[in-house]
Amino acid sequence: MSKPGSRAPETPATRFLKQHHIPYSTHLYPYEPHGGTRTSARELNVSEHSVVKTLVMEDENASPLLVLMHGDRKVSTKELARQMGRKRIAPCPPERATHHSGYLVGGTSPFGTRKPLPVFVEKTILDLPLIYINGGRRGFLVSVNPNDLSRVLSVQIVNAAIE
Template structure:
């Protein structure tokens, strides 16, 4: 006979089959995503570099951006960091890490890093440079090494959430660790 749990319901007691209760609980969690963090080139990179991080799965929505991930994780969108793949006038790729609720001034970025022009890559070009699908782009474990630029104000946060190499998967990390492990340069380019 299955065990039961006694759950008080105002004046009367209600017996619930413990196995059914666990099944309901498990299914509600599993319906969001597999509860195990995925293995990606980004997570391998983080482990290889001895980086402490937390895993956060959420229901990915096409074109939802950082607003959706912030809402799903119940965090401020300012702490969700976008990984943007851009190119200079010579089609050389670079990565910009920016607050989810801000945009990059490409004109100011070009001026600060000594380029004539900076443009956001087309999705297929970004995929080719990084090895990640757009919406799942991480600055960690990219296909080819690229210079990384971080918006200076990202370092003011205690914890940031950044893509872990798959759509619907962010990792929580200390922003100073981003700077160190990615050998990134600081810029002031937020709009």
């Protein structure tokens, strides 16, 4: 649901979706620094629970990974580390997150990353009929069927959400 006269950008994420024949819709909105999923949900008039954030994190060896979480939930890094069999998981500093993913923070998509990264998805995301996830630019989401995540990404399902 892009605004009239606006054109959705072509990004590594949208190229990835097209290459893997994943149906998606584009949604542009005015980006607000530090606005997060609350802003995108408000602007698109959708539930923040169905807006999925892509978080770039690292383990104790500085190995990067992606975590997909509901917009209205936080990640228990302690629980995530336990489920992954790692000692520690922590968010990456923005410059390292950009280096690992190829995307600016606030525009990170799990699709079309610079290099393949392990993807951990909160299990209840897969129960939603439709999710809104970053399309590779700030102020740009794509809506997809969450089952397509499992089809094209090597996702590992976790239960690490906290309210």
